[in-house]
Amino acid sequence: MDVELISIGDEIISGHTVDTNSAYTAPKLAxxxxxxTYKTAVGDDLKRMEEVIKRxxxxxxxxxxxxGLGPTDDDITKxxxxxxxxxxxxxxxxxxxxxxxxxxxxxxxxxxINQNQALLPQGATFLPNKTGSAVGILISExxxxxxxxxxxPREMKVMLTEELIPYLESKITKAAIKVIKLxxxxxxxxxxxxxxxxxxxxxxxxxxxxxxxxxxxxLRIISTGNNENEATDSAEKLAIQIRELVGKYxxxxxxxxxxxxxxxxLTERNEKLAVAESCTAGLLAGQIVANPSASKYFDRxxxxxxxxxxxxxxxxxxxxxxxxxxxxxxxxKIMATNxxxxxxxxxxxxxxxxxxxxxxxxxxxxxxxxxxIATANGVKSKKYLLTNDREINRLRSVYAALGLLRKTIxxxx
Amino acid sequence: MDVELISIGDEIISGHTVDTNSAYTAPKLAxxxxxxTYKTAVGDDLKRMEEVIKRxxxxxxxxxxxxGLGPTDDDITKxxxxxxxxxxxxxxxxxxxxxxxxxxxxxxxxxxINQNQALLPQGATFLPNKTGSAVGILISExxxxxxxxxxxPREMKVMLTEELIPYLESKITKAAIKVIKLxxxxxxxxxxxxxxxxxxxxxxxxxxxxxxxxxxxxLRIISTGNNENEATDSAEKLAIQIRELVGKYxxxxxxxxxxxxxxxxLTERNEKLAVAESCTAGLLAGQIVANPSASKYFDRxxxxxxxxxxxxxxxxxxxxxxxxxxxxxxxxKIMATNxxxxxxxxxxxxxxxxxxxxxxxxxxxxxxxxxxIATANGVKSKKYLLTNDREINRLRSVYAALGLLRKTIxxxx
Numbered sequence: 001m002d003v004e005l006i007s008i009g010d011e012i013i014s015g016h017t018v019d020t021n022s023a024y025t026a027p028k029l030a031x032x033x034x035x036x037t038y039k040t041a042v043g044d045d046l047k048r049m050e051e052v053i054k055r056x057x058x059x060x061x062x063x064x065x066x067x068g069l070g071p072t073d074d075d076i077t078k079x080x081x082x083x084x085x086x087x088x089x090x091x092x093x094x095x096x097x098x099x100x101x102x103x104x105x106x107x108x109x110x111x112x113i114n115q116n117q118a119l120l121p122q123g124a125t126f127l128p129n130k131t132g133s134a135v136g137i138l139i140s141e142x143x144x145x146x147x148x149x150x151x152x153p154r155e156m157k158v159m160l161t162e163e164l165i166p167y168l169e170s171k172i173t174k175a176a177i178k179v180i181k182l183x184x185x186x187x188x189x190x191x192x193x194x195x196x197x198x199x200x201x202x203x204x205x206x207x208x209x210x211x212x213x214x215x216x217x218x219l220r221i222i223s224t225g226n227n228e229n230e231a232t233d234s235a236e237k238l239a240i241q242i243r244e245l246v247g248k249y250x251x252x253x254x255x256x257x258x259x260x261x262x263x264x265x266l267t268e269r270n271e272k273l274a275v276a277e278s279c280t281a282g283l284l285a286g287q288i289v290a291n292p293s294a295s296k297y298f299d300r301x302x303x304x305x306x307x308x309x310x311x312x313x314x315x316x317x318x319x320x321x322x323x324x325x326x327x328x329x330x331x332x333k334i335m336a337t338n339x340x341x342x343x344x345x346x347x348x349x350x351x352x353x354x355x356x357x358x359x360x361x362x363x364x365x366x367x368x369x370x371x372x373i374a375t376a377n378g379v380k381s382k383k384y385l386l387t388n389d390r391e392i393n394r395l396r397s398v399y400a401a402l403g404l405l406r407k408t409i410x411x412x413x
Numbered sequence: 414m415d416v417e418l419i420s421i422g423d424e425i426i427s428g429h430t431v432d433t434n435s436a437y438t439a440p441k442l443a444x445x446x447x448x449x450t451y452k453t454a455v456g457d458d459l460k461r462m463e464e465v466i467k468r469x470x471x472x473x474x475x476x477x478x479x480x481g482l483g484p485t486d487d488d489i490t491k492x493x494x495x496x497x498x499x500x501x502x503x504x505x506x507x508x509x510x511x512x513x514x515x516x517x518x519x520x521x522x523x524x525x526i527n528q529n530q531a532l533l534p535q536g537a538t539f540l541p542n543k544t545g546s547a548v549g550i551l552i553s554e555x556x557x558x559x560x561x562x563x564x565x566p567r568e569m570k571v572m573l574t575e576e577l578i579p580y581l582e583s584k585i586t587k588a589a590i591k592v593i594k595l596x597x598x599x600x601x602x603x604x605x606x607x608x609x610x611x612x613x614x615x616x617x618x619x620x621x622x623x624x625x626x627x628x629x630x631x632l633r634i635i636s637t638g639n640n641e642n643e644a645t646d647s648a649e650k651l652a653i654q655i656r657e658l659v660g661k662y663x664x665x666x667x668x669x670x671x672x673x674x675x676x677x678x679l680t681e682r683n684e685k686l687a688v689a690e691s692c693t694a695g696l697l698a699g700q701i702v703a704n705p706s707a708s709k710y711f712d713r714x715x716x717x718x719x720x721x722x723x724x725x726x727x728x729x730x731x732x733x734x735x736x737x738x739x740x741x742x743x744x745x746k747i748m749a750t751n752x753x754x755x756x757x758x759x760x761x762x763x764x765x766x767x768x769x770x771x772x773x774x775x776x777x778x779x780x781x782x783x784x785x786i787a788t789a790n791g792v793k794s795k796k797y798l799l800t801n802d803r804e805i806n807r808l809r810s811v812y813a814a815l816g817l818l819r820k821t822i823x824x825x826x
Contacts (some may be wrong), residue, residue, distance in 0.1 A: 011624050013449045015439030016633070018431060022454075026428030036426045037461060041435075041452035044622070048450060055468070072606040072623055106780065106798045111603045131802050133603075152625065154805055211429055275716075281702035282695025285716040289694035292770055292803055294718070300726065301716030303688075303698040309713035309756065313726075343722065357705055390705055 001172060003034050004056040007041040008049060008067035008077055009151055021066050021156050027211075028160060030222060031179045032169050034062065044068060049080040057084075057144050062168070067151030069134035071116045077148055078121060078137070085139055085146070087121040095120065099133055127163040131155045136163060145171070178223045178231040180239045184249040185216030185258055185403040192217055192246060200241050203234055214395040215258055216251075216403070251406055258402045259291050265409045266297035266347075273405075274343035275301040276314055276335040278326065279353040279369065284398045299343045304335070314338045325364070327352050332370035333379045340374040348374035349405055351397050355390045367393055371401045373408045380408075414585055416447050417469040420454040421462060421480035421490055422564055434479050434569050441573060443635075445582050446590050447475065457481060462493045470497075470557050475581070480564030482547035484529040490561055491534060491550070498552055498559070500534040508533065508548055511541075540576040544568045549576065558584070591636045591644040593652045597662040598629030598671055598816040605630055608659050616647055627808040628671050629664075629816070664819055671815045672704050678822045679710035679760075686818075687756035688714040689727055689748040691739065692766040692782065697811045712756045717748070727751045740765050742783055746792045749785035760821070761787035764814055766797075768806045780806055784814045786821045793821075 005025060011017040019041060026036045037060060042052045049068075056063040068077030082089055096118035103110040117133050120126065127136030127147075132155040137148040147164060149156050184192065189212040196219075202208045205225060211218040221238050225231035243250060252261050266273060275284050285301030288294055302313045307326060310316040316334050324330040332352045340348025353369030360366035366388055372381035384400055386393045407413050418438060424430040432454060439449045450473060455465045462481075469476040481490030495502055509531035516523040530546050533539065540549030540560075545568040550561040560577060562569050597605060602625045609632075615621045618638060624631040634651050638644035656663060664674050679686060688697050698714030701707055717723040720734055729747050737743040745765045753761025766782030773779035779801055785794035797813055799806045820826050 007452075010620065010622050011633075013439060013452055014443065014635075015436040015449075016624060016631075018433055018436045020431055023428040023431045026426060030427065036428070037456060037458075038465070039420075039426055039454035043450060045450070051472070052451070059464075070623070070625075071603050073610060074622055105778075106800075108798070111601070111607055113603045113607050131800060131805065154802065209427075209429060277695070279702075280699065281707075281711075282690070282698030282714055282716060285695030285718075286693065286699055286807075289692075289716075289718065290804070290807075292768075294694075298694075299719045300722035301695055301718070302726070303695060303702075303714030303716070305698075305702065305708060305714070306712045312755075313713065313715070342725075355705075391703070394699075394703075 001034055001062060002037045002060040003029055003062045003064060004038040004040065004060040005036055006052055006056060006063065006065040007039070007151070008044065008065055010043045010074070012041045012067065013043045021151065021153055024153070024157060025064065025160060027220075028165060029168075031177070032165060032172070033177050033224070034168065034172070044074050044076055046076055046080060046083075049077070050083050053080060053084050053146070057146065061143070062145045063147070064164075065146070065148045066156050069137075069148060069150050071113045071133065078119070081121050081124075081137060081139070081146075081148060085121065085141065087123060087139075089119045090122045092118045092120050092126075095126065095135055127159050127167075129155055129159055130162070131158050138164075138167070140171075176225045176228045176231040178221075178225075178228070178235040180221040180223075180235045181254060182219040182221075182239060182242060182250050183216060183252050183254075183256075183258070184219065184246065185251055185399060187217065187246070187249045188212075189217050192219070192249070195246050196242060199245055200238065202238070205231075205234060206238060208238070214392070215399045216249075248412065251403070257291070258399060258406070259287050262402055262406050262409070263288070263291045263293060263297060265406065267293065269409070271347065271409075272297050272299050272343075272345035273347045273349065274299045274339045274345045275401075276339040276348070276350040277301065277303050278305060278310075278351065279355040280351045280394050280397050281305055283394055284349070284351055284401055287398050287402070299345050302339060310335070314342070327354050327364060327368060327370065329370055329372070329381045329383065332372035332381050333374070336372035336374040336381070337379045346375065347405065347408070348379075349401055351401055353384075353386075353393065353397055355393045356388055357390060369393065369397045369400070371397065371404055373404055375408060414447055414475060415450045415473040416442055416475045416477060417451040417453065417473040418449055419465055419469060419476065419478040420452070420564070421457065421478055423456040425454045425480070426456045434564065434566055437566070437570060438477065438573060441578060442581075443590060443592070445578060445585070446637075447581065447585070457489060459489055459493060459496075462490070463496055466493060466497050466559070470559065474556070475558045476560070477577075478559075478561045479569050482550075482561060482563050484526045484546065491532070494534050494550060494552070494559075494561060498534065498554065500536060502532045503535045505531045505533050505539075508539065512546055540572050540580075542568055542572055543575070544571050551577075551580070589638045589641040589644040591634075591638075591641070591648040593634040593636075593648045594667060595632040595634075595652060595655060595663045596629060596665050596667075596669075596671070597632065597659065598664055598812060600630065600659070600662045602630045605632070605659060605662070609655060612658055613651065613654050615651070618644075618647060619651060621651070627805070628812045629662075661825065664816070670704070671812060671819070672700050675815055675819050675822070676701070676704045676706060676710060678819065680706070682822070684760065684822070685710050685712050685756075685758035686760045686762065687712045687752045687758045688814075689752040689761070689763040690714065690716050691718060691723075691764065692768040693764045693807050693810050694718055696807055697762070697764055697814055700811050700815070712758050715752060723748070727755070738777070740767050740777060740781060740783060742785070742794045742796065745783035745785035745794050746787070749787040749794070750792045753787040759788065760818060761792075762814055762818055764810050766799075766806065766810055768803045769801055770803060782806065782810045782813070784810065784817055786817055788821060
């Protein structure tokens with residue numbers, strides 16, 4: 001079945017906001033066998049929204065709109081829905097009660113403008129919003145399904161995965177589908193493709209995709225078949241081939257994050273970790289603690305941005321900073337060794353680099369990053385040459401450090 | 414005049430690629446008075462592409478498509494253009510010669526597949542491509558302008574700014590436009606709207622929008638007029654009214670981030686900053702250092718996740734942790750006070766909270782966060798009750814701390 005995604009909001013068409021919702025939604029739908037054929041964005045304009053939704057209902061089976069459900073005057077999606085489906089806005093007491101309770105639980109009085117959030121189209125199904133005030137609206141009519149969800153990415157994501165996907169799965173007759181996701185880190189998309197493409201043949205019933213991101217490249221296999229066994233067999237056959245070719249870069253099969261995989265390894269071994277950062281300035285610690293069970297294995301971090309802090313917090317000798325520089329193998333190694341000793345943990349990880357845009361030299365250009373890992377067996381460090389972009393360099397450094405830590409824990413390399 | 418942007422390519426609708434082209438293009442067009450009213454994405458599918466382009470030519474004046482101009486078989490935009498405009502593909506010797514010369518200038522022989530790039534629709538205007546092989550195609554017919562550009566962001570951007578924008582500027586009579594963005598923090602969209610909406614009347618020539626994000630809510634005014642003065646006057650008049658109503662939440666006019674505004678204040682005062690974090694675990698330090706000039710005012714951070722680290726790195730007395738808990742006003746105050754003293758800086762900022770999903774109690778539910786700021790005049794702390802979501806709680810805490818720091822530096826409250 002075909003899907004059209006519609007993003008609503010002046011901020012989307014004016015370019016103020018990059019629309020990430022649809023890039024998140026399309027792969028989730030693909031996993032249950034639904035393919036997005038059109039994506040449309042339109043501003044907060046009654047007439048244009050109406051035209052776009054009507055058109056979408058003609059050319060696709062399922063229409064999923066996001067945005068314009070807030071309580072303020074410029075949020076007019078509900079009015080458009082009433083127009084398109086000839087419904088009335090009705091006050092839904094139970095929705096308001098639920099919202100009031102959630103504000104009360106936080107010790108707040110609900111701002112009265114949120115009463116608007118209980119005015120909803122007659123005869124629709126509502127999708128609960130666990131992280132915000134606007135419920136989702138679902139209307140099933142004439143063999144078409146129309147859905148309206150909040151535009152705030154966090155709210156949309158939870159509603160999509162916890163409410164809408166299960167609903168759609170129950171409604172559609174889907175072909176048997178098997179999805180396998182192999183997550184890699186430490187290798188670029190083009191290098192992966194060179195190692196894989198010449199050696200495999202993708203069967204017609206399989207869609208194979210490289211999905212690059214800062215944390216690494218995910219390899220996704222979507223296999224369809226007449227029954228579950230058929231779909232699973234051919235997906236697994238391809239996965240085995242891929243593992244043979246690039247297995248050492250694969251850190252998990254499924255959706256676990258790299259920090260969760262590292263966390264699991266440390267927990268299993270009952271080992272602990274501390275970090276010392278300069279250019280990433282806390283982003284590595286922050287990413288480690290994104291995993292809710294981090295307190296089991298993460299002890300502490302120091303962000304030693306000034307030279308004084310490197311000396312005072314980590315005992316880096318001033319003469320080392322003088323001779324080799326704050327961004328050097330030598331400094332990174334001492335940072336990792338000393339944070340490990342001070343925290344009395346099993347692993348000390350350090351990152352020292354030149355994120356840019358300034359601070360680069362001929363010998364150490366912007367994008368030069370040293371990552372060191374200290375264990376009971378000593379310390380090793382690795383040098384990276386990343387990009388010219390400050391933000392990219394900081395993000396890539398975080399994932400490079402996590403990848404290196406995983407390999408160290410596993411004794412790989 | 415209205416514009417529709419069309420992105421072509423399977424990678425866009427399947428979600429593999431986030432479409433950043435349109436977010437780049439829309440503001441550039443706004444600057445010459447053209448407003449994007451629709452954005453559409455469609456896969457590499459002849460029929461659907463034809464339908465989308467025809468529809469766009471009906472509902473807008475200028476249609477700008479990107480993607481599908483490459484030399485390989487799945488790049489079919491030129492075929493669609495010929496269908497829509499009833500043209501033939503003609504071999505353009507001069508385009509091929511130019512392309513050959515550019516390959517030669519770099520010491521390469523042109524790959525023969527690039528001969529396809531000289532097959533172009535009859536009677537079109539071509540926009541040179543300085544950074545790639547596909548020229549842009551422009552057709553002006555029946556008072557409509559249709560443009561097709563490459564989808565590679567780097568090529569598209571150069572062609573847009575150096576070729577298309579000057580062309581469009583020469584063709585259109587533009588309306589004068591003034592955009593004002595007021596950035597707020599520390600207040601929700603609904604509360605802002607309650608303070609603003611009842612007290613202002615938005616003139617017909619102005620579009621006013623609330624743009625919420627984790628860092629706060631941006632208020633955007635777009636005003637049009639017959640000339641620049643007219644547009645500017647009415648935008649500024651509204652901005653003054655809004656400042657009177659909610660001025661204390663506005664941290665900047667324009668595009669500066671909250672961390673950049675705080676950084677500017679500290680730099681002006683020649684003051685320095687250090688931070689101590691538990692639940693945010695480095696994200697505050699990481700956000701501060703997102704500003705490239707942070708080394709001028711940011712000294713260090715500590716991520717005291719375990720109780721031992723709070724005691725060892727910050728000297729929090731064990732009996733305070735025992736009596737009040739690691740997440741408490743008392744602990745947060747000591748963390749802020751002691752990181753300030755240890756780093757010998759002007760401001761010490763601390764965050765201690767229960768991010769969730771576990772760790773909440775009846776008295777301190779998930780989402781309870783204490784933020785403290787220590788200065789030469791002493792230490793103050795503030796309690797927040799945020800959400801049930803770990804990620805949101807950590808992000809909101811970071812911006813709440815930055816907002817509180819800004820107010821402290823300015824002596825507000």
